């Protein structure tokens with residue numbers, strides 16, 4: 001059986017999985033889930049992910065893996081997208097934890113408020129933008145002397161961070177003050193399988 005991805009095409013967390021599968025040329029099927037209409041709360045969906053969130057990777061008819069970065073790790077192991085060196089593997093995890101704790105929780109949430117809810121005066125936005133810019137600053141300083149987040153080649157850490165960073169504009173964030181980030185975005189965008197996420 002091919003992998004089946006339960007995802008939403010306009011979600012960065014789901015777009016990560018599409019890019020990894022396409023980079024690795026792994027065949028898969030995509031099942032679009034409308035999270036805005038409560039599809040992640042159905043009994044069928046909750047049986048796959050009790051946390052009620054996309055993406056979920058169906059590995060076979062009864063085996064389901066949620067959490068985008070866990071899925072990236074599962075797909076990337078023993079491929080060029082995950083290094084073999086012990087410390088570099090830990091560095092990949094470091095950037096994926098950073099993505100989920102310090103980046104996604106600001107950039108993706110600000111994007112959700114602006115693009116999906118269309119609440120441009122939402123009082124949460126100033127703090128989310130401040131945290132988003134802090135994350136971009138950390139990324140920019142790291143990338144000043146590097147081509148990729150870890151080692152000399154594209155890894156799942158780059159795919160994880162590319163997903164919402166290339167849509168920073170949707171979140172109301174200006175990338176102009178982060179030249180190392182914009183150069184890195186262009187480099188990652190040119191890699192096999194990497195694509196721009198569609199707009200909602």
Ligand SMILES: N[C@@H](CCC(=O)N[C@@H](CS)C(=O)NCC(=O)O)C(=O)O
Pocket residue numbers: 008011012013014035040041052053054055066067068069100
């Ligand atoms: N930590 C999770 C976050 C997943 C997540 O927040 N998914 C959102 C879409 S980006 C979702 O399913 N929202 C719908 C809901 O909560 O019902 C991951 O990385 O997979």
